[in-house]
Amino acid sequence: MNQYIQPSASTASSRIYDILRKDLVGGRFAAGEKLAINALKEQYQVGLSPLREALNKLAAYGLLIQENQRGFRVPTLSRDELDDIAQMRLALEVMAFEQAIVRGDSAWEADLLAAEHRLKCADMTLDKDDEWERLHTQFHRTLVAPCGSVWLLRFIEQLHDQFDRYRRLGPKMPVIRQELDQQHHELVELALKRDAETARKLLDDHIRKSYDVALQCFLEHG
Amino acid sequence: MNQYIQPSASTASSRIYDILRKDLVGGRFAAGEKLAINALKEQYQVGLSPLREALNKLAAYGLLIQENQRGFRVPTLSRDELDDIAQMRLALEVMAFEQAIVRGDSAWEADLLAAEHRLKCADMTLDKDDEWERLHTQFHRTLVAPCGSVWLLRFIEQLHDQFDRYRRLGPKMPVIRQELDQQHHELVELALKRDAETARKLLDDHIRKSYDVALQCFLEHG
DNA sequence: CTCAGCTAAATAATCGATTTTTTATTTATA
DNA sequence: TATAAATAAAAAATCGATTATTTAGCTGAG
Incomplete structure (x- = not known):
């Protein structure tokens, strides 16, 4: 097949990795659950080798625990770990956002406006929830993208995945979400104004509010 | 076999992972080099499946680049990346060390003294170099261990591995190493005194000096 | 009744062979 | 001579089966 049209095909291994990552972050598997590899093979219609390679990668990434000779399990959740993850998000994302505000160019500004608009629109159609999650992740990624x-x-991405394991335990909370959405808008405004100091404070507050949501999710459904 | 004596055996996959990680950090493979899987199989006397699982984990960890349908390669080195890694070490290790000084108990103090002493002694016998590397890594791990x-x-460990890919490009530099060793000693002293402010500054300086060494290694041998 | 030791079943890890894709080489064509 | 298509060789990815280890179920001694 033409190389230009198909520069390099994906592999079964990378495909199942993406799917499992999404499902692990989305809470399709119970925390602490031991993965039955044969069941997964059937469920996801994939061979043993690519499946095992994906599981190995997920373990190195931190979304699975690998125990010698006894397979893979979903990491347990704990308040201590949630606190740890939130603290780290606070430190790293604020650091990155400050740098992004210094270094981001006009293309970044456009990306920000686009990402925020997409997220706001997806929010209207409440049915497609995975789509909202995808756009929300993308928005936060854009926020820090030009940090340099x-x-x-990489670390921020990893922490986001870990954080979302907690946040997505519970149902959506319309009231607090509206507040968080409002902050998304304000974050973009401050970024465009290059107001690093205020932006820093707002992102700090945004992550703290998100933490409150995630903690509530954990306490009620974890 | 008795479960108490052998709680859980290691796997071929995890063993080859450890070995390859060490060899990748130690510079046994050239930067940018494409790994010939069949050659590795023979070199390390290991089967294809455990080898591939190890390579997948190393890719997720950041010590290999995986390209769909075209195997694994050793990441290239660049000054930009070295700067990035050093900056991140600076931010994260200082943060961790400050916390460690607040939270570390007397067991930590003992660990610190022990780790520093072992490192100093290993330094005498210059022939066993891998051993020095191991103890050096262990020392820095101990420094931040009780950060909470x-x-x-996890991130600090990952950055250390990345950093060492640069630092270990060149030969040992006795003069600067002696200076760094002296700082190891002072870091322990300040930790025991719980002098967070001075400790912070010294670790900052220590990492900057290490960066200078690594940069020189990269410019001369990278 | 409890618990150690044994056996059977289930599961994880690994091997050897096959299939798919890429890379290198050759041949034909403008 | 350069380019493109066709073919051959090499390498990567995957499959199906085998081996090793753990887990669960059983049995009998204390």
Whole structure:
């Protein structure tokens, strides 16, 4: 097949990795649950080798626990860990956002406006929930994207996934969500104004509010 | 076999992972090099499945690049990335060390003294170099161990591995190393005195000096 | 009744072979 | 001579079966 049209096909292994990552973050598996590999094979219609390779990657990424000779299990949840994750998000995302405000160019400004608009629109159609999650992740990714540090972005992404395991335990909370959505808008405004100091404070507050939501989810449904 | 004596055996996959991680950090493979899986199989006397699982984990960890349908390669080195890694080390390790000084108990103090002593002694016998590397890593791990954040420790460990890919490009530099060793000693002293402010500054300086070493290694041998 | 030791079943890990895709080489064509 | 298509060789990914280890169920001694 033409190389230009299909520069490099994906593999079964990378496909199942993406799917499992999404399902683990989305809470499709119970915390602490032991994964039955044969069942997964059937459920996801995938061979053993690609499945195991994906599970190995997810374990290295932190979305699974691998125990020698006894397979893979979903990490348990704890308040201590949620606190840890939230604290780290606070430190790293604020750091990244400050840098992004310094370094981001006009293309970034456009990306921000676009990401916020997409998120707001998706919010209207409440049925497609996975789509909202995707756009929400994308929005926060855009916020810090031009921070200049590949490793910082990598860590932030990882923490987001971990954080969402908690946040997505419970149902949506319309009241608080509206408040958070309002902050999304304000964050973009402050970024465009390059008001680093106020932006820092607002992102700090935004993450704290998100933490409150996630904590409530954990206490009620974890 | 008795479960108490052998709580859970290791797997071929985890063993080869440890070995490859060490070899990748130690610079046994050239930066940018494409890994010939069949050659590795023979070199390390390991089967294809455990090898591939290890490579997948290393890719998720950041010590390999995985490209769909075209295997694994060793990440290239660049000054930009070295700067990024050093900056992140600075931010995260200082943060962790400050917390460790607040939270570390007397057991930590003992661990610190022990780790520093072991490192100093290993330094005498210059022939066993891998051993020095192991003890050096262990020393820095001990420094931040009681910081209270599992995720922070995880990120720091990852950055250390990345940083060492640069630092270990070149030969040992006795003069600067002696200076760094002296700082190891002072770091322990300040930790025991719980002098957070001075400790912070010294660790900052220590990492900057290490960066200078790594940068020189990269410019001369990368 | 409890618990250690044994056996059977289930599961995890690994192997060897096959299939798919990429890369290198050749051949034909403008 | 350069380019593109066709073919051959190499390498990556996956499959199906085997081996090793753990887990669950059983049995009998204390």
